[in-house]
Each structure stands twice: as C-alpha cells, then as structure tokens.
Amino acid sequence: MQTPLHLIVNEKAYDLAVDYQDTPLLYVLRDDLGLKGTRFGCGSGECGSCTVLLDGRAVKSCETPAWSCEGKAITTIEGLGTLEKLHPIQQAILDWQAGQCGYCLSGIIVSAAELIESDGYPSRDKIVARLGSNLCRCGAHGRIVDAIEAAWRKSARGRE
Amino acid sequence: MMKDSRLPRSIQENPRLENWVDFSVGGTARVFTAKVELGQGIVTAMAQIAAEELRLELSRIAVVSGDTRYSPDEGYTAGSMSIEIGGTSLRIACAEAREAMIEEGARILNVEVSRVSVLEGAVLIDGARSDLDYWNLAPRLDLRREITGHAGLSDPATARYLGKSVARLDLYRKVTGAAFIQDLELPGMLHARVLRPPSIGAHLESLDKSAAARLPGVVSILRSGDFVGVCCEREYQAVKALEALRAGAKWIEAEDTAISHNWAESLPRLRSVDSQTERGGLTGDYTGSIRLSATYSKPAIAHAAMGPSCAIALWEADTLCVWTHSQGVFPLRAALSAALGIAQSGVIVIHAQGAGCYGHNGADDAALDAALLARGIPGRPVRVQWMRDDELVWAPVGSPMAVKISAIVSPDGKIADWQTEIWSAPHGRRPSGRAVNLLGAAHMEPAIPIPELHEDLRFFAGGARNSEPAYDIGHRMVTLHSLPELPIRTSALRTLGGYANVFAAESFIDELADAVGIDALDFRLRHLSDPRARRVLEEVAARAHWRRGAERGTGSAAGIGFCRYKNTAAYVAVIAEVETGQEVRVGKVYCAVDAGLAINPDGVINQIEGGIIQSISWTLKEQVLLERMRIVINAWANYPILRFDEVPVVEVRLIDATQFPPLGVGEAAQGPAAAAVANAVARALDLRIRDLPMTRERIVAASIERPHPR
Numbered sequence: 001m002q003t004p005l006h007l008i009v010n011e012k013a014y015d016l017a018v019d020y021q022d023t024p025l026l027y028v029l030r031d032d033l034g035l036k037g038t039r040f041g042c043g044s045g046e047c048g049s050c051t052v053l054l055d056g057r058a059v060k061s062c063e064t065p066a067w068s069c070e071g072k073a074i075t076t077i078e079g080l081g082t083l084e085k086l087h088p089i090q091q092a093i094l095d096w097q098a099g100q101c102g103y104c105l106s107g108i109i110v111s112a113a114e115l116i117e118s119d120g121y122p123s124r125d126k127i128v129a130r131l132g133s134n135l136c137r138c139g140a141h142g143r144i145v146d147a148i149e150a151a152w153r154k155s156a157r158g159r160e
Numbered sequence: 161m162m163k164d165s166r167l168p169r170s171i172q173e174n175p176r177l178e179n180w181v182d183f184s185v186g187g188t189a190r191v192f193t194a195k196v197e198l199g200q201g202i203v204t205a206m207a208q209i210a211a212e213e214l215r216l217e218l219s220r221i222a223v224v225s226g227d228t229r230y231s232p233d234e235g236y237t238a239g240s241m242s243i244e245i246g247g248t249s250l251r252i253a254c255a256e257a258r259e260a261m262i263e264e265g266a267r268i269l270n271v272e273v274s275r276v277s278v279l280e281g282a283v284l285i286d287g288a289r290s291d292l293d294y295w296n297l298a299p300r301l302d303l304r305r306e307i308t309g310h311a312g313l314s315d316p317a318t319a320r321y322l323g324k325s326v327a328r329l330d331l332y333r334k335v336t337g338a339a340f341i342q343d344l345e346l347p348g349m350l351h352a353r354v355l356r357p358p359s360i361g362a363h364l365e366s367l368d369k370s371a372a373a374r375l376p377g378v379v380s381i382l383r384s385g386d387f388v389g390v391c392c393e394r395e396y397q398a399v400k401a402l403e404a405l406r407a408g409a410k411w412i413e414a415e416d417t418a419i420s421h422n423w424a425e426s427l428p429r430l431r432s433v434d435s436q437t438e439r440g441g442l443t444g445d446y447t448g449s450i451r452l453s454a455t456y457s458k459p460a461i462a463h464a465a466m467g468p469s470c471a472i473a474l475w476e477a478d479t480l481c482v483w484t485h486s487q488g489v490f491p492l493r494a495a496l497s498a499a500l501g502i503a504q505s506g507v508i509v510i511h512a513q514g515a516g517c518y519g520h521n522g523a524d525d526a527a528l529d530a531a532l533l534a535r536g537i538p539g540r541p542v543r544v545q546w547m548r549d550d551e552l553v554w555a556p557v558g559s560p561m562a563v564k565i566s567a568i569v570s571p572d573g574k575i576a577d578w579q580t581e582i583w584s585a586p587h588g589r590r591p592s593g594r595a596v597n598l599l600g601a602a603h604m605e606p607a608i609p610i611p612e613l614h615e616d617l618r619f620f621a622g623g624a625r626n627s628e629p630a631y632d633i634g635h636r637m638v639t640l641h642s643l644p645e646l647p648i649r650t651s652a653l654r655t656l657g658g659y660a661n662v663f664a665a666e667s668f669i670d671e672l673a674d675a676v677g678i679d680a681l682d683f684r685l686r687h688l689s690d691p692r693a694r695r696v697l698e699e700v701a702a703r704a705h706w707r708r709g710a711e712r713g714t715g716s717a718a719g720i721g722f723c724r725y726k727n728t729a730a731y732v733a734v735i736a737e738v739e740t741g742q743e744v745r746v747g748k749v750y751c752a753v754d755a756g757l758a759i760n761p762d763g764v765i766n767q768i769e770g771g772i773i774q775s776i777s778w779t780l781k782e783q784v785l786l787e788r789m790r791i792v793i794n795a796w797a798n799y800p801i802l803r804f805d806e807v808p809v810v811e812v813r814l815i816d817a818t819q820f821p822p823l824g825v826g827e828a829a830q831g832p833a834a835a836a837v838a839n840a841v842a843r844a845l846d847l848r849i850r851d852l853p854m855t856r857e858r859i860v861a862a863s864i865e866r867p868h869p870r
Contacts, residue, residue: 002376018396019376019377019394019397019400020396020400027394027395027399031395031396035337036340036342037339039340039467040545041467041468041548043547043548044548044797046796047466077335078336078337081336083332083333086335086336090335093335097325099328099335100200100201100516100767101465101466101513101514101515101517102199102334102339103199103465103467103514103516105334106334106335128804128805131804132803132804132805134804135466135796136804137464137466137515137516137518137774137801138774139771139773139777141802141804141807142773142809143766145804
C-alpha cells in the first residue's frame with residue numbers, strides 16, 4: 001500500500017506516494033523527482049554526498065525519512081544554482097577548479113551554502129568544521145576549502 | 161602493412177585517420193579516444209590537444225571517449241599513460257588531419273601548399289579566407305588513409321591551448337546536477353541490487369525468494385548458482401527486496417584461512433612463484449663497508465570511491481548494450497562476451513563517468529551484474545547500483561606487500577649493492593576475454609572462477625614497479641615472490657607496487673644516510689646524476705627550507721621522499737612536515753614535479769595534490785581487514801580515510817620542462833609522499849616505523865617496543 005507524501009522541493013510543491021514508510025528522502029529526490037545532483041554515497045550518513053538543506057539546515061538525505069520533511073522547505077543542489085545562474089559557491093568551486101571526480105562536490109556545496117548565508121566572520125576553521133561529515137576521496141580538500149573561503153569572504157564583504 | 165615502431169602504440173594499433181577524427185558534423189571536429197574521464201581531467205586535456213593541432217576553438221571539439229562503436233582500441237585508461245600514449249597519438253592524428261586538409265585545399269584551389277593555412281576550420285590562401293573549410297572539404301578527403309607521423313606538431317612555446325590551464329569541461333555539470341553514470345535515466349529502466357555472499361568462497365545452500373517476490377515493484381529475481389539479484393520498478397523497492405532476499409538466503413561458508421595482518425611476517429610464509437633480475441656488477445671487496453637490511457610492509461588497501469559502482473545493461477534482440485564506468489571498454493567487451501557466451505560483435509560498451517577511479521574497482525563487475533540481470537528482461541534497461549558495503553567488501557583491493565631491502569655502503573659513502581625482495585599478490589589482474597575475472601562470473605552457474613595468477617619480473621609485474629631505485633648504484637638485484645594464493649581478490653590500485661616499493665626504498669635510503677652520518681638530501685644527491693632528478697630534489701628542498709642535521713625526537717620534523725614513477729614517467733620530490741603525539745599529523749607538504757610538457761599545468765598540479773593527500777590517507781589510516789574469510793570493512797566507520805580537518809596544506813611547484821615530452825602524473829606522487837611522511841615520523845619520534853598504516857595503535861606499540869631490530 002502506498003503512503004501519500006507532500007513535499008516542497010526547490011520552492012515547488014509535489015504530491016507523491018511512497019511504497020515504504022521509511023523511504024529516505026534521497027530516493028524520492030532522485031527517483032521520483034529526477035533531481036540526480038543529490039548523490040548516493042553510503043546510505044548511512046557517513047560521507048555527506050547526499051546533503052540537502054531542510055529549512056536552511058544541512059541534513060543527510062540518505063538517512064532522513066521522506067515523511068519527516070513534510071511541510072519543510074527542501075533545497076537540493078539544483079535549487080541552489082543552475083548552469084545559467086550559479087550559486088556563489090558553485091562559481092567559486094569552478095574558479096578554483098576545486099574538484100577531481102566531483103562526486104562529493106554537490107554535497108559539499110550544499111553543506112557550505114548555509115555558512116555563507118550566515119552573519120559569521122569567514123574563517124577556514126569554521127569551513128573545515130562544517131565539512132566534518134563530508135568526505136572527499138580524490139584529495140581536492142585544500143582547493144575546496146580555498147574556494148568556499150573565497151566565496152564566503154566575497155559574500156561577507158557584500159553585506160558590509 | 162608493417163607497423164611503424166616510431167609511432168605510439170595506440171596509432172600502431174589504430175593506424176587510420178578515421179580512427180581518431182571526424183568532420184561529418186558541421187562546425188565540429190569529433191575526436192575519438194578510448195581514454196576515459198576518471199576524475200583526472202583527461203577529456204579536457206584531449207580537447208586541448210585536438211583544438212591545438214586542428215587550429216580550432218576548444219568549443220568546436222567534441223571528445224568521444226570510451227565507446228566501442230567509435231573509439232580506437234587503446235586498452236585501459238591506466239598506468240599514467242593516457243597523455244603519454246593516448247594524448248600523443250591524438251596529437252599526431254589531428255596534426256596529420258590538418259595537413260591533409262591543407263594539401264587537399266591547395267589542390268582544389270590550385271595553389272602551392274606553402275601558401276595555404278587553416279584557422280577555425282577555414283582554409284586560407286596567403287592568410288585570406290577561401291570558400292573551403294574542414295566541413296565542405298571532408299567529403300573529398302579519404303580519412304581511411306594511414307597515419308604517417310610526418311605532420312609537424314605545434315610548438316608549445318607559441319601554443320594557444322597546449323601548456324595552458326584550461327578549466328575542466330566536465331565540472332560544470334558535476335556541481336549543478338546530473339553528471340554521472342549513477343544519474344543516467346533510460347526509458348523503462350529497472351533498478352537492481354545484487355545479493356553478495358557473506359564471505360569469500362561461501363556457497364548458497366538455499367534461497368527462499370517468496371518474501372521478496374511479494375514485495376511491491378519486484379519484476380524479477382534471478383538466482384544462478386551463488387549469484388542472486390533482483391530487479392524492481394523503483395530504486396528503494398530494490399533496496400528493500402535485497403533485504404528480504406538476504407533474510408531468505410542460507411550460506412555455507414568456507415574454512416578459516418587465519419591469515420595474520422602482520423604482513424611482514426605472514427606474506428613470506430605463503431607459497432610463492434619467484435623471479436629475479438640482476439643488473440651491474442659487484443666489486444667483491446667490501447672491507448670497511450656497512451651492511452644494512454630492513455623489512456617494510458603495507459596492508460591491503462581499498463579503492464573506496466565516493467560513489468559505489470554502477471552499470472546499466474540493455475538486451476535487444478541479440479545485442480547487449482552496457483553503460484559502464486570501466487577503465488577499458490574494449491577489454492570489458494571481451495570479458496563480457498566470454499562470460500555470457502556471446503560474440504563480441506553483439507556487445508556494445510559505452511563509458512559513462514563514475515566517481516573517482518583509482519584502478520581496477522567494481523565497475524567491470526557491476527557491468528556483468530547488470531548484463532546477467534537484464535538478460536531475462538529484453539527491451540528494458542537494468543541499472544545495478546552497488547551499496548557501500550558491496551563496494552568496500554567486493555571490489556578488488558590493492559595487494560598487501562612486504563619489502564625487504566639489503567644494501568652495502570662502501571667506505572666512501574656510496575651504495576655499492578642494493579637488493580630488494582618483494583612479497584606480493586598480483587596487481588595486474590584486470591578483466592579480459594581470456595581470464596574474465598568478473599565477480600558475477602565467479603558466482604554464477606556454471607562459474608568462471610577468478611583466475612589464479614602470479615607475476616613474473618620478465619613480463620608485466622605490477623608488484624615490482626619502482627623496485628629498482630632511480631639512484632646510481634653499482635649492483636642491483638630484485639627478487640619478486642609473487643603470491644598466487646592470497647584469498648582476497650587483489651588487482652590494480654593506483655601506483656600498483658610502486659607505493660610500497662618507494663615507501664620502502666626511500667625509507668631505507670634515509671636509514672642508510674643515518675648509518676653513514678650523511679644528510680638525507682645530500683645522500684640522495686650523491687647517487688643521482690640525472691639532472692632532472694636532481695632539480696626536483698633541489699627545488700623542493702629550497703621551497704621547504706630543508707634543514708640539515710635537524711634535531712631528532714622532538715615530536716616535530718620534516719622528511720623527504722623522491723621517485724621517478726616507473727623510472728620512466730614524472731619526477732617527484734616531496735618534503736612533509738609532521739607533528740607526532742600519539743597520532744601523526746601532517747601539517748604541510750611541499751612538492752616539486754617535472755612532468756615534461758604539461759598539457760594542462762593546473763590539471764597536473766591538481767593530480768599531484770590529490771595523489772599526495774590520498775597517499776597520506778593510505779599511509780596514516782587505511783587497511784582492509786580480514787576476519788576469517790570475511791572482509792570486515794563495510795562502511796566508512798571501519799574504513800576511515802583522511803578527513804577535512806586532517807588534510808595538510810600542499811604546495812606543488814611545477815618545474816618548467818616544456819622541451820621534454822609529456823609524462824604521466826596520476827600515480828607519481830603517492831610513493832614519495834608516503835616516504836616523506838615516514839621519514840619525518842622517524843625523525844620526530846627518533847624511531848623507525850616500517851609497517852603501514854601509521855595508526856595511533858602502531859605508534860604507541862612501536863614506542864613501547866623500542867629499540868626494535870629486524
């Protein structure tokens with residue numbers, strides 16, 4: 001028996017149905033909504049490849065049941081920015097060529113997106129702490145932190 | 161036709177222009193390569209090469225990469241050979257296509273060839289545009305002509321794209337949405353999962369499918385011998401169906417092999433097939449010489465890509481089409497054809513990008529999984545997605561190794577004799593038509609077992625890579641004890657044996673330098689006559705302000721490591737600065753690299769940075785653990801890798817060497833980085849750790865045991 005599900009993803013409302021009560025948000029985003037930028041990495045919240053924003057807070061969609069997201073605003077990498085209008089962190093990642101395979105990047109960009117919206121003072125330590133539950137296997141860490149720091153500084157200056 | 165041995169191997173085996181370039185799409189040059197994107201930026205580099213030689217804007221180049229319908233057969237994307245062989249081949253082919261266009265244009269326009277040139281595809285006479293261009297000339301030009309290699313190559317000094325840090329063409333999509341094979345969605349596609357055995361060598365006694373068969377969306381359940389898989393309409397249905405199948409499966413597990421993770425002791429006890437090489441001569445008189453010997457080891461290491469393996473297969477009539485992130489679409493086609501008992505002509509293999517690939521991972525296995533599961537459902541594409549535990553447990557691993565080095569240093573402080581003894585399971589064990597070596601084939605009925613194999617120094621021996629140091633030494637001997645019976649499936653992981661061999665040799669060089677009381681940098685330089693080797697060492701020492709005679713045992717120190725990968729590819733020198741408490745922390749890493757002509761300098765630097773960080777992760781943290789016949793690592797929690805807060809600052813200096821041919825870099829830094837860390841740790845602790853990884857437990861144990869002769 002299917003369970004109805006109402007989600008708001010990237011500012012659009014969807015009426016959906018899932019086969020299992022515990023269906024993680026990840027599978028709904030990828031399989032039902034075709035939002036493939038949210039990636040499967042481990043299924044246990046350890047790698048961060050599947051990170052999305054839930055009411056502005058970064059969560060691992062692979063271990064977040066879809067039902068628990070009802071009534072909340074979900075933002076995926078596709079909602080942050082597009083090829084035509086990149087989010088400042090997406091732009092910075094490209095400017096710094098901060099990636100190799102790129103599989104971890106959408107989760108990292110989403111994790112970091114919350115930071116640069118905040119009023120805090122940009123610092124590398126805060127970026128590194130924020131990426132505490134994101135993994136990268138290719139060794140692009142240094143460039144990724146550089147890129148996020150640059151984007152954050154730019155955004156902080158813009159607010160002054 | 162005689163093969164011209166001066167031409168790169170890829171051209172010898174794919175000798176016609178049509179194998180490499182095509183102008184049938186107006187305004188675009190399609191170029192073909194079997195070298196595929198693994199996260200290393202190869203597609204961008206290939207586009208740069210083609211754009212340069214064809215004198216076209218980069219945006220006019222379409223790279224067709226890894227497609228058995230169009231690509232030249234160039235084997236695997238491996239061994240840091242893509243630019244050296246594949247890139248050089250494409251460069252020669254594109255230059256020749258350009259010259260052919262110029263000659264044809266001159267003939268039609270009836271002017272001397274010397275007055276004709278091309279720009280953005282247009283044919284120019286004395287610099288002025290004619291009506292001719294690549295695309296209206298193309299129908300008159302027979303691209304079936306054989307490549308001669310006589311066309312002039314562009315001069316990097318005046319190049320538009322060669323040697324320029326062009327931005328990666330594939331990253332845009334990867335930071336905005338769908339980009340990977342995992343993201344492909346074909347019409348009518350089913351989602352599948354495979355039930356793997358609980359341990360190596362386990363056999364399926366019985367399978368109760370009834371619970372799984374009743375679940376929503378289940379389309380088919382396949383059991384063939386020990387191979388079990390399920391296809392569903394939606395992806396999470398497949399995840400649930402897999403759980404139900406697991407609950408219904410009874411396995412008989414294999415006997416315990418009780419292999420010890422103390423690899424330096426356990427590997428030499430295994431049955432081995434031995435081979436030996438010897439170079440140079442011994443003088444025979446070693447009066448006053450110092451003799452030293454030490455044994456080093458590394459464990460099995462997992463590829464552990466961020467995205468688990470994935471493949472899609474579609475059977476239509478008698479044709480099988482497979483989408484894969486394999487490193488070799490042609491060898492995979494041969495292996496699939498052998499495993500499935502169908503002709504190669506009935507198999508199409510198309511590369512689609514996966515997560516970072518560091519060698520022979522689960523990509524090929526997933527391709528056969530998909531083909532087996534799709535076979536019974538013609539017309540419907542079947543997508544197999546491995547779960548995290550499938551990837552960590554069942555993808556091939558880099559072999560554990562033990563390396564014993566013995567040397568004699570004569571009284572003048574020169575190494576007179578260097579003997580390396582290596583114990584290793586095979587590294588070069590990729591799928592092929594002959595060996596198959598696909599996991600599903602070993603599990604299905606009738607099974608095609610994973611082939612038992614040993615390596616031999618006279619042929620390709622991945623375990624012996626960099627076993628001879630690049631130093632000037634009078635007498636060198638290498639003995640490879642190849643181990644065919646290790647129960648885990650080992651195969652190619654980035655650098656193959658080069659990681660362990662360079663870690664060992666460069667650790668040992670420091671031990672020798674200490675024994676004769678000479679600084680580690682000076683001791684290396686006095687054994688190096690190759691100016692390019694000396695240059696990277698001198699450069700990195702200058703950048704890192706290398707201090708001779710620095711104090712030991714203070715808890716912080718710098719260490720150095722060097723190698724020329726395979727003794728034929730890029731030169732890399734690394735200095736690592738570490739701090740040691742109970743754990744090793746690498747704070748800063750300096751690196752100098754000579755890669756000859758770097759097609760994309762930033763791409764080279766990025767590869768070196770990544771190689772260093774991945775190597776430090778291997779060196780400090782990583783080991784595949786076996787418990788009885790179970791590989792017990794199944795999640796990031798028990799296979800930890802270096803995290804953002806543990807990563808050092810890495811500073812890479814690229815030596816200007818554009819006058820030399822391009823050299824591969826993807827595997828060049830891992831050995832030197834491991835050795836630099838090991839040598840820094842040895843100074844910081846005043847204690848040599850010879851077994852990897854350098855975990856907290858190992859450092860504590862070594863400190864208690866000190867001193868520790870072996």
